[in-house]
Amino acid sequence: xxxxxxxxxxxxQFHGWAKQPGLRTVQGELETAMHRITRLxxxxxxTVAGRTDAGVHAxxxxxxxDLPEATWLALPGRSTRPPAQALRDRLGAVLxxxxxxxxxxxxxxxxxxxxxxxxxxxRYRIADTAALCDPLTRAWVHWHRRELDVPAxxxxxxxxxxxxxxxxxxxxxxxxxxxxxxxxxxWFRDEHGLAVAHVRADAFCHSMVRALVGACLAVGERxxxxxxxxxxxxxxxxxxxxxxxxxxxxxxxxxxxxxxxxGFEARARQARARRGxxxxxxxxxxxxx
Amino acid sequence: xxxxxxxxxxxxQFHGWAKQPGLRTVQGELETAMHRITRLxxxxxxTVAGRTDAGVHAxxxxxxxDLPEATWLALPGRSTRPPAQALRDRLGAVLxxxxxxxxxxxxxxxxxxxxxxxxxxxRYRIADTAALCDPLTRAWVHWHRRELDVPAxxxxxxxxxxxxxxxxxxxxxxxxxxxxxxxxxxWFRDEHGLAVAHVRADAFCHSMVRALVGACLAVGERxxxxxxxxxxxxxxxxxxxxxxxxxxxxxxxxxxxxxxxxGFEARARQARARRGxxxxxxxxxxxxx
Numbered sequence: 241x242x243x244x245x246x247x248x249x250x251x252x253q254f255h256g257w258a259k260q261p262g263l264r265t266v267q268g269e270l271e272t273a274m275h276r277i278t279r280l281x282x283x284x285x286x287t288v289a290g291r292t293d294a295g296v297h298a299x300x301x302x303x304x305x306d307l308p309e310a311t312w313l314a315l316p317g318r319s320t321r322p323p324a325q326a327l328r329d330r331l332g333a334v335l336x337x338x339x340x341x342x343x344x345x346x347x348x349x350x351x352x353x354x355x356x357x358x359x360x361x362x363r364y365r366i367a368d369t370a371a372l373c374d375p376l377t378r379a380w381v382h383w384h385r386r387e388l389d390v391p392a393x394x395x396x397x398x399x400x401x402x403x404x405x406x407x408x409x410x411x412x413x414x415x416x417x418x419x420x421x422x423x424x425x426x427w428f429r430d431e432h433g434l435a436v437a438h439v440r441a442d443a444f445c446h447s448m449v450r451a452l453v454g455a456c457l458a459v460g461e462r463x464x465x466x467x468x469x470x471x472x473x474x475x476x477x478x479x480x481x482x483x484x485x486x487x488x489x490x491x492x493x494x495x496x497x498x499x500x501x502x503g504f505e506a507r508a509r510q511a512r513a514r515r516g517x518x519x520x521x522x523x524x525x526x527x528x529x
Numbered sequence: 530x531x532x533x534x535x536x537x538x539x540x541x542q543f544h545g546w547a548k549q550p551g552l553r554t555v556q557g558e559l560e561t562a563m564h565r566i567t568r569l570x571x572x573x574x575x576t577v578a579g580r581t582d583a584g585v586h587a588x589x590x591x592x593x594x595d596l597p598e599a600t601w602l603a604l605p606g607r608s609t610r611p612p613a614q615a616l617r618d619r620l621g622a623v624l625x626x627x628x629x630x631x632x633x634x635x636x637x638x639x640x641x642x643x644x645x646x647x648x649x650x651x652r653y654r655i656a657d658t659a660a661l662c663d664p665l666t667r668a669w670v671h672w673h674r675r676e677l678d679v680p681a682x683x684x685x686x687x688x689x690x691x692x693x694x695x696x697x698x699x700x701x702x703x704x705x706x707x708x709x710x711x712x713x714x715x716w717f718r719d720e721h722g723l724a725v726a727h728v729r730a731d732a733f734c735h736s737m738v739r740a741l742v743g744a745c746l747a748v749g750e751r752x753x754x755x756x757x758x759x760x761x762x763x764x765x766x767x768x769x770x771x772x773x774x775x776x777x778x779x780x781x782x783x784x785x786x787x788x789x790x791x792g793f794e795a796r797a798r799q800a801r802a803r804r805g806x807x808x809x810x811x812x813x814x815x816x817x818x
Contacts (some may be wrong), residue, residue, distance in 0.1 A: 297665055
């Protein structure tokens, strides 16, 4: 039984998604909770769409996990409701308040939370004046000391949209390509006045979103020309003048998938072929926070 | 010099607005910060529009404070900017992240943050299904276990609008009237699907908003008829079946004032006459959280 989990979390108190010994991580909390509920001998392993970094949040994270059918059908609370709801409710009772399973459901075996994804969408939110600093949203809105020129940042961002080698904006990993398709990258002021980056791509390299945001911040503060982030991209090497933006402003908003099992499989084949050989999966880090 | 402060705070880590020995309060933090910045012999005393309870938040709180003119003109940072901005920036540097001074400015002496107010507006936000529970907004959205009948709650609320004796929904205080004018009280689902109470009145008695919300929750859960909150009001005595709703869902959103000094004074005279003699001010608790 393959099960899809739709997740939301406040990343502030987590050392990111990926399990690490001795550290509190989203994957660690979820696997411990799943283990407790299913009482399987081994904790179930989760595969995730976006391996978010320490401090990064999610409203639309997706993961999958494989459970024995007998476990699925005998979940606690199963007597009074369908297994998907029983799992979600049970996880809700066991998990801490900063991670929530918004939905759980059986999916075809071809569904792969990571490789079947069509695209990931992140938003980065900034309060750049005192009047915009709201203590109630401070967990996921970055407070910035200088006022930003959002139209200039938007122009700079537009020049980065397309299929490129994003090596200049990635932490490189041996054996993994840094070619990505940036489908959307725009800056605007939302209904509250916050400066917001909307970033959508087939996948992201490690720390890519925050490096892109950091390059635009240099434009927004008028420290760099509008053309600069595009020039950095063209040079293809990391530029020490690009500061990776703080994690607190970043939220994974949505991950999109094909409509059916045939689509899941075709997409996963395509993504695997593009981003690295199957044997390298363990080392690859195709998505980020 | 009378100075108006517009405040926002996350109430979770505060024992409410009002200063209490040995406890962390919003008033306490602000007065300590003002004292530190102004270096006056005595800490300046703040007067507030809404004395919010422990755990209650604010996005549109208003307070006033009196400063000697010499202090106002010699604020740190004054050399490079106007005094109002110098005060706001300096407070921003000194205050903890869960309380923010969004604006500061000189006002006529007739302005009284408490008695000049025309009305106060609160919102109470509830996530009543698992899909609505967002860890990123959990600080100010109350998570409720049962799904609510919002249209029924809205009907119940509408029956309470008007000028009434709200004794049934107040913690009584000797010598203070419990007559208030409830200008608006409605329930709706916001753009995210949250159940939201919008409550506006000339002023509120202690714990009144949360008692009104609690009465409507009994209707929303179908434990009581739509007419019940109105019947409780009519009986004029506290009903033990009305549970005061949890503080976490409540936010003071806005306080409105007249346009000019003549209006401030007229309104303050009116409010004082209505809500108690000047000698009783210390004991009165005309507003709440």
